[in-house]
Structures are given as structure tokens and as C-alpha cells.
Amino acid sequence: MLINNDLKTLDLTVGDVFSQNPRLKARNVSVFYGDNKAIDNVTIDIGNKEVISFIGPSGCGKSTFLRCFNRMNDTIDSCAVKGEITIDDENIYDKKIDVVPLRARIGMVFQKPNPFPKSIYDNVAYGPRIHGLSENKEHLDGIVEESLKRAGLWEEVIDRLDSPGTGLSGGQQQRLCIARAIAVSPEVILMDEPCSALDPIATAKIEELIHELGNDYSIVIVTHSMQQAARVSKKTAYFHLGKLIEVGRTKDIFTRPQHHQTEAYISGKIG
């Protein structure tokens, strides 16, 4: 059954949707907002410790699809997800799955930096606290320090951990949000246009960070900028009108797109 469906999808999607070492597997996923089909029968693998970009014109459903992986679409009443998404061969849409630990395993960074109106320390410590990841204060301090270091923010905030996170600059806030996400040691990090609200210098820092984090985490990044996709990701998936058009190595997608729609988008004919 699954094989048949796979074959059907392959008719639609050009390129290699499967990964040799997959972490997340999406099979025939469709998403509906009421009667409106936002994602149409998408099948794709997210490899282990792999950075993959979702690109496509506005409204193509790439963000919606991203939010399926940690079931953030659950918070929207009218949204329904069909198909199967597995993490380590466990269906995340299974009734037995609790979304709370799932979302700890699959972290998320949002489009606009959204630090809590709390201190920098409390922002990062929030996740470990609610999941009980630390045994004592020293351990928690260690987690906070480690996360801030990995997010490249430690040097900048070392002497003001108690000041509010909302007082940082936009780029620093976004790195704080990344630190907050990695503090709960997720396996996958989803990033929904993480640089769209930032200036070029802050963007460059975040991209560098994504590049480094790619060594330890699977990262899915939705982006509007093709240059960004080219810079940070090994693999790229192109979405158009809710359909996954083409998946492949980033280099191939940008130099030798196989599908005419991908080519039109890359060369700026649709956008």
C-alpha cells in the first residue's frame, strides 16, 4: 500500500525524496485548512544531521508543511493533517503520541524573534525547567551557558544574564531563541524563515550558526532567499502551490534544475 502511494508521489516530485539515513519521514502528507488544501500529498525524508531548505513562492505551503513536523498545526482549530510523519519510525500523528515530549525532541525557531519577556537566563532555562532536564542549579547554569555558547551569544551577554531578553537587538534575540531551542537538546530544529526580520550582518551570523549546528542536528529551514538556501543547506526542496516539485542536492537544484517550474523560480520568472 505504502509502496503504491510512494510511486504515485514519485510521479509528482522530481529528484530524490528519500534519504539513506532518515530521521524524519513524511509520507503522503496533505494538510487542509477547512476545505482548502494547503499541502497536497507530499513525501520526503529529512536525513540525520542534514540541513535541508524548503524554498518556494509565498503561499506555497512550505511553512505549513514545516509546522507539521512538530504538530504546531494542532493549535489551529480548522487545520487537519492527513498522511504519516514518523520520527525514528514512530508516527507522530499517532493517538498515543504526546505532543509535549515530541516538541522537546523537535525544536522550532520562528520567523520573528520571540523571546519571552523574561531575563536572558530565564529564557534559555525555560525549556530545561519545564522538562525537568537539570538536577540542580549548577547543572542548569551549565545547560544555559552551553546553549548560549553554541548559539554564539555567550560572549555578548555574559555580564547581563539577568537583563530582559527583549532588550537585545533583533539578531541577538533570534540567537537567544536558537539557544532556547537547543537548551532542551532536540534532535531536529525547524526554522521558519529565521532571518526574514534581520539585517544582513545579523543574517550572516545566524547562517554561520546554522552551518555549525548542522554538524549535530537535523535542521529544516524555510527561507525566501535562494542565496540563503544555497549558503546553508546541503539539500533543497522546492514547493509550489502546496506540491513538492523537486528535491535534490542544493548544488544541483540551483545549477541544473530538472523540473521546468523549479527552473522558472530559480531564474526569477515566478516569485
Add this chain to the structure above:
Amino acid sequence: MFSFYILVGILLISFVFFFLGKNQAKKVAYTNKKKLHSLIHYYGLYSLLSSLIPTLGIFFAITICDDLLFAELIKKYIPDEVVNSKDYNFTIVLAQINNSVEGLIFGTPPEWVANAAAIWKSWVLKSNTITMAVCTITIFIFGFFSLKKIQYEFRSRNAVEKIVTSILAVSSMIAILTTIAIIFSVVFESIRFFALIPYDEFLFGTIWNPQFEGADRAGSGQEGLSQYGAIPLFAGTFLISIIALCVSVPVGLFSAIYLSEYATSKERAFFKPLLEILAGIPTVVYGFFAALTVAPFLRSSGSIFGLNVASESALAAGLVMGIMIIPFISSLSDDVINAVPQSLRDAGYGLGSTKNETVMKIVLPAALPGVVASIILAVSRAVGETMIVVMAAGLAANLTANPLEAVTTVTSQIVTILVGDQEFESAKTLSAFALALTLIIITLAMNFYALHIVKKYREQYE
């Protein structure tokens, strides 16, 4: 009645100027063979407003001033023996004459009153004629002047904009000036009170026992009979307010959280208006609910536990007042909780918080300043609430912290002091103003503080 006809006349004529203005604009456009600066109806509106507003101003000025003028002039017609008599009071004499003018005659008024009334009537007739003449002249002068102004270069859209702006500014000034006037009238009466009773006795005295004893307490042989220590009243007010808050803060806040975070949009559309109906129930209805239902219930259930609950207890008034202010807290808190950006909730869920954790650890702390402000507004509402405490809290000025006893509040004392016939010079009557002044200062301070908190909160998010 005549004034009403004049008013209708003014309105009708100004409407005529609306059409005249439009016509004039059309003519101008036709002769210049070009499009005008503004739409045609702005020219009409300009004529209407610039003829109507000055005329209305003059009309009201005349109507207000002529009564004052007549009152001054009529003094000549009051016989000297009346003026020189011991209990002569011009206000009362004036009222007598006015009643006579309006045909409200009790018994046979003295001859001089009838005479004065006749003179007054003749003045009114004259003044009506003058008013009508002046208004007619004004409206036509201003109307035709506005028509003359409608030329090709004239920008009526901008002119109308200016007029509308000034109307809005004047309206807001009226609200502000009224508040200031109220405060000043209370301040002046309070100054008279503090001339009779030292302010430290009022502010720090612990016994409230006002008696009528004439204007001059010293030498009346009754010193020490009246005592104006306001502490028991304020203590009672705060005891009842605290009980009210113990009811309304948890219930109001939790219902706000439920409505804004948990309820589906259908439930919310159903429950929120229902909750706000609570705010629409007249406080007098809450009052008899407290006095007739809650108080007897508390009394009987208290006796089961061997507690002696007064039939007019602070508890009954406080509980019902708490129910009354639930909608203030829930509605305002609901608004501030809704104003917390969705991105913060997303961040919470994205980190794997449950709904409850997100609400308690992220949304509520973020909304806290606004929630506190809503509670402070509710407190100032509770402190100033009158009807419930008049009906359910009693009048005994006990200085007690026991909610089962009867206490009295500032507002219910003001009501009892000012209801009925009063002698205005006595310290007892004037004490109502001193109480009111203190109350105004307290609630104003709390409102200012609440606004300050809300302002600070806004800055945090933008």
C-alpha cells in the same frame, strides 16, 4: 418653550444654508468651467457649520445670561422691609418669584411677589423678542458671509476639517472642565468643613459620631458630642473592598484565562457577553440581593457553626460587591491576555509546554501589568460603590476587622448625611464633602497608578 422654537428655527435656517452653499459652489464651478478644490457637499457643510455654530453660541449665551441679569435687576422690586427682615434669603425669594412666574402659586403670595412676577414676565417677553432678533441677524450675517467666501480658490474641505477638529476639542474640554468643576466644588465645601473641625481629628480620629449642633460648635454647650474621626469609615470601606477582591480577583481572572485561552471562539462569543451582563445589572438590584438573600443565608449558616453573624455584615456586602466587579476584572484582563502576542504562545508550545504551562509561565507573566491595572481599577470601583453598602452593610461605624460584624463605609455615610432636609452650615452636612474629597483623592490616585502601570506595560512590547 419659546427657546425651543427658536432652536428649531436656527437648525432649519442653517439647513437652508447647506443647500445655498452647495448651489453657490455649483455656480462657481460653472462660471470658472473648472473642477472645484473640494467635493460639492463640503461647501454646503461649510455654510451650514459656519452659520449654525456662532448662532448657537449666541443663543445659549443669551439664555444663560438673561436669567442672571433678571435676578440682579429684580432686587430693586423687593420691598426694603423684606430685605431688612431677620431671615431674609435672596435665593428663597427668587425661587418664590420664579414659582409665581410659572404659575406655581401656593396660597396667596404677598402683593410685591405678584408685582415682581409680572415685571419678570414682561422681561421674559422682551428677552424672547431680542433673542429671536439677534439670532436671526447672526445666522444670516454668518450664512451670507460664508456664501461670499465660496469662491474658486476657497478650500472648503480643509475649512470643514478645521471646524470639526475644534468641535471635537471643545467636547473633550467639556468633559475635563466638568471633572475639575466637581472637584473644586467638593474642595470648597471641604475647606468650610475643615474650618469647623480640625483636619487631624478627621483623618486620625477613630470615632465617627456626627450630630447636628448648629454652625458653631464652640459655645453651643455640646462640644464633644459629635466626633468626626473618619478612620472607622475608611476601615469599613477597605474591609468590604478586600472581601470583594477576594471574590472577584480569582473568579474574574480565571474566567478571563478560560475565555481567552481555552474557550473555543463559539464559547467565547456566547460567554463573554453573558459575563458582561453582570456589569449591566443596576447596583440597587445587587443591593437587595445582598440584603435579602445573601445576608440571611450567611446569618443562618453562621448560626450552624455557632458564629454570630450580624444581619448587616461586611461579609454579605463584600461578597455581593465582589460578584458585581467580576466583569470589570474579567473583561479587562481578557483584553490584556489577548494582547499578548501569539508568537510568545507559539514559542512556548514549540518548546514543548503544555497549554497550562504556557498560560501560567508565559502568557500571564507577560500580561501581569495589565492584569494588575485591571485589579486596581476594580478596587477604585469597589471603594466608590454606594448602593450595595447602603443596603447591606449598615450604618454602625464600628472599627473592626471582623467581617461578620456590621461596618459602615464612606459612601453610605455620605448618603445618610445628605439624604433628607439638611442645614447646610452644620459640620455634619459639610463632613460629607470632606469624605467625598478624601474618596476622590484615593480613587484618583489608584486610577493614575493603574494607568501608569498600563503605560509601562505597553512600552515593553513596542
